[in-house]
Amino acid sequence: MAGPWWRQCRRWTTNSSAASLFETLCRFSSRSASLSSSTPGRPSWSSVAGKAVQTSSCAQFNPKNVIFTSLLMRYKSQFLYPTLQSCCCRTIHSDAKPKDPFTLAQKDLTSLYDDIKKELFVSKEELKSLCDYYFDGKGKAIRPMIVVLMARALNIHSNRAGDLIPGQRSIAMISEMIHTASLVHDDVIDGSDKRRGKKTINDVWGERKAILAGDFILSAASMALARIGNNTVVKVLSQVIEDLVRGEFMQLGSKENENERFKHYLEKTFKKTASLIANSCKAVSILVNSDPEVHEIAYQYGRNVGIAFQLVDDVLDFTSGANHLGKPSAADLKLGLATGPVLFACQQFPELHAMIMRRFSSDGDVDRAWQYVLQSDGVQQTNYLAQRYCEEAIRQVSMLRPSPERDALIKLTELVLTRDK
Amino acid sequence: MFPASWSRLCCRTLSSRGRRTLSLFSSSGPSNWSKVVSDAEKIVGYPTSFMSLRCLLSDELSNVAMHVRKLVGTQHPLLSTARGFVYDNRNNLQMRGVIVLLMSKAAGPSHAASDLLAQDMVSGIYPSQRNLAEITELIHTAFLVHRGIVDLKEWTVSDGPLKDMQFGNKMAVLSGDFLLANACTGLAQLNNTKVVELISSAIGDLVQGIYYENSNNTEENGLTDGVDVATWEEQTFLSHGALLAKSCQAAMELAKHDKESQRLAYKYGKHLSLGHKLNSDLQPFVKSSVGEPVSFSLSAAPVVFHRQIVGQERWHQQLQQAKTQRNQLDYSKLLAAVKSEKGMSSAVDLCCYHGNKALEAIQAFPSSDARSALENIASTITKF
Numbered sequence: 175m176a177g178p179w180w181r182q183c184r185r186w187t188t189n190s191s192a193a194s195l196f197e198t199l200c201r202f203s204s205r206s207a208s209l210s211s212s213t214p215g216r217p218s219w220s221s222v223a224g225k226a227v228q229t230s231s232c233a234q235f236n237p238k239n240v241i242f243t244s245l246l247m248r249y250k251s252q253f254l255y256p257t258l259q260s261c262c263c264r265t266i267h268s269d270a271k272p273k274d275p276f277t278l279a280q281k282d283l284t285s286l287y288d289d290i291k292k293e294l295f296v297s298k299e300e301l302k303s304l305c306d307y308y309f310d311g312k313g314k315a316i317r318p319m320i321v322v323l324m325a326r327a328l329n330i331h332s333n334r335a336g337d338l339i340p341g342q343r344s345i346a347m348i349s350e351m352i353h354t355a356s357l358v359h360d361d362v363i364d365g366s367d368k369r370r371g372k373k374t375i376n377d378v379w380g381e382r383k384a385i386l387a388g389d390f391i392l393s394a395a396s397m398a399l400a401r402i403g404n405n406t407v408v409k410v411l412s413q414v415i416e417d418l419v420r421g422e423f424m425q426l427g428s429k430e431n432e433n434e435r436f437k438h439y440l441e442k443t444f445k446k447t448a449s450l451i452a453n454s455c456k457a458v459s460i461l462v463n464s465d466p467e468v469h470e471i472a473y474q475y476g477r478n479v480g481i482a483f484q485l486v487d488d489v490l491d492f493t494s495g496a497n498h499l500g501k502p503s504a505a506d507l508k509l510g511l512a513t514g515p516v517l518f519a520c521q522q523f524p525e526l527h528a529m530i531m532r533r534f535s536s537d538g539d540v541d542r543a544w545q546y547v548l549q550s551d552g553v554q555q556t557n558y559l560a561q562r563y564c565e566e567a568i569r570q571v572s573m574l575r576p577s578p579e580r581d582a583l584i585k586l587t588e589l590v591l592t593r594d595k
Numbered sequence: 596m597f598p599a600s601w602s603r604l605c606c607r608t609l610s611s612r613g614r615r616t617l618s619l620f621s622s623s624g625p626s627n628w629s630k631v632v633s634d635a636e637k638i639v640g641y642p643t644s645f646m647s648l649r650c651l652l653s654d655e656l657s658n659v660a661m662h663v664r665k666l667v668g669t670q671h672p673l674l675s676t677a678r679g680f681v682y683d684n685r686n687n688l689q690m691r692g693v694i695v696l697l698m699s700k701a702a703g704p705s706h707a708a709s710d711l712l713a714q715d716m717v718s719g720i721y722p723s724q725r726n727l728a729e730i731t732e733l734i735h736t737a738f739l740v741h742r743g744i745v746d747l748k749e750w751t752v753s754d755g756p757l758k759d760m761q762f763g764n765k766m767a768v769l770s771g772d773f774l775l776a777n778a779c780t781g782l783a784q785l786n787n788t789k790v791v792e793l794i795s796s797a798i799g800d801l802v803q804g805i806y807y808e809n810s811n812n813t814e815e816n817g818l819t820d821g822v823d824v825a826t827w828e829e830q831t832f833l834s835h836g837a838l839l840a841k842s843c844q845a846a847m848e849l850a851k852h853d854k855e856s857q858r859l860a861y862k863y864g865k866h867l868s869l870g871h872k873l874n875s876d877l878q879p880f881v882k883s884s885v886g887e888p889v890s891f892s893l894s895a896a897p898v899v900f901h902r903q904i905v906g907q908e909r910w911h912q913q914l915q916q917a918k919t920q921r922n923q924l925d926y927s928k929l930l931a932a933v934k935s936e937k938g939m940s941s942a943v944d945l946c947c948y949h950g951n952k953a954l955e956a957i958q959a960f961p962s963s964d965a966r967s968a969l970e971n972i973a974s975t976i977t978k979f
Contacts, residue, residue: 386741393798396779396782397799412783419773422772
């Protein structure tokens, strides 16, 4: 495990495509960096904390030795993410250990699934059971959790009590509904027969009904959204629906050029996963605060956590055994998709290029690609990238006034990185 | 680019297979129908706006059009839906949009809202109402596409390769979702959450209606109990009427017309749709001459009436009698049975009832060329 760190160093310095990948990433984060530097008028507690974190995160993108140091530390350490913890949390928290995000969000999520089922009002019994199928309380409900924590953190930041306003509660619910509707359609598109350890809707009831169920959940979500009565919120969350479809379209094609391919992958990841989290966070901020800079903090936290979440998901497709994620491993390869680990591995094993272009369709492609990925440090590099995104998420959310919920959002980034299912 | 690739695709397939249409308003025959609609289009100006163009010219749909070519020669319904976009009488395709525009124009400028300016109107219609008409069409088209999803487990090898069907499904899900997503963002741009809620509920209605439609169609094979006329009307409203009714109502809301105008516009849309569906269900019954091959759905309105009139037992007997040796249905025999009783005439009566209700609703609006066009459309559906 401790072996290959030096090889990594060499590659960052010699491999030009890896370097330009990082330029891409820097450009990604520079937008938000300029935002935070343009907000000098913050209360002292946040500007001090913010500056500390900001300096450290910017430094990691520029002088190469900082990257190497952190990599070195990571590879030497048994526990994967000590640098992250030490550099961010120590400077920000005065009080003791932050509460577990799941526990803290629990009180706002107790009736989540019941509320969703009430929104899915249909007289036809069979359609009702299809729509309710995934709202069985067994999902992680990670999106609603982020939304309610963010909402409370923002409410406190805006000099109010933390308690959710009704529209924010709706947004938590709507985020899970939009997510589920897209899962139902994705399963038809991918021809999957298992999800969360149970049979998929299309496997049980057929594709026609599955598509209708997805459409119905979406229409119910859209109605609930309209009832919040805020046009800006409607626009923000409608954008998510469009992003989800465009992301799915992006998965159909692949790019010949390596850099283009990585950009394409990150953009697809944003649209398919992060947009929902980012825009839901933004929507709850709109309801409580009129300051666009606050909206941007909420959005950027969601965007960065969302991309990190998906990167880790893509890693788990290689590292997690079957059934752990509720789907077989190497599922992405089997679908012809080249995710982060493969794209990184391709820098080390150019043989992968041809396989990526033919979407792993020849006999033995999936197995060979799998071997290449495990031999390469694609998995580590993808994890490392996820870590970068989490650091940026922490930097963003740290600009909010301290609250147990804000700290839980920071803690959540750690859980995103260390989850194994 | 997109329409070009669709039409190329369609040219190639049209010759090899008979024409099958999925459009809801396409099956009715009266030639004066097309004339009524094309006259109406002139009144509202051409209905195509930038939004549908943007959607059609997008990379995403060009991509689908390219991929759909691979389906040429397969049985996937997406092909005939795509063919319908080009080869169907285009007057029928944008029917709902035209009615929404006519209704907007017939109701006239707003008196209540200060932010709606008369000078923004084009041909007497507000831009937001034009956008709404496009959204209505997008939603309608999205569901034409989603109706054509195939259940893979029911697919047998003799029907053709499963892989083609999987691919066709993928394209159909994606392109339907794309149209629906564009409808969602378009709705949001209207800046009226009441309209967003109303049209979203219409999407929900449409889903339920299609769901019923599917389960009725599977009953066709098992020949179990059909639905009664009241249930038929309820379900047909969901699958064929709710979108138009609610879009007409939403057009009134966008111009801040009062509750009563909204109610009447809804009523017009509802009764017109039901009347139109009855009219098209009746076509095989009124048009057929002896000896000509006929076919109709067993959930068509005249059959539903007939079943209810003669009772389940007689109906089953008649079905048995109409079976050929190869266990197929002789539709001309069934047609004669339906015609001999009151099934057909009851359906005609109901069609006229809905046509008149639509006419009645529109009378409250001031006289104008738009109102006359709506009247013409409503009377056309009662003529056979």
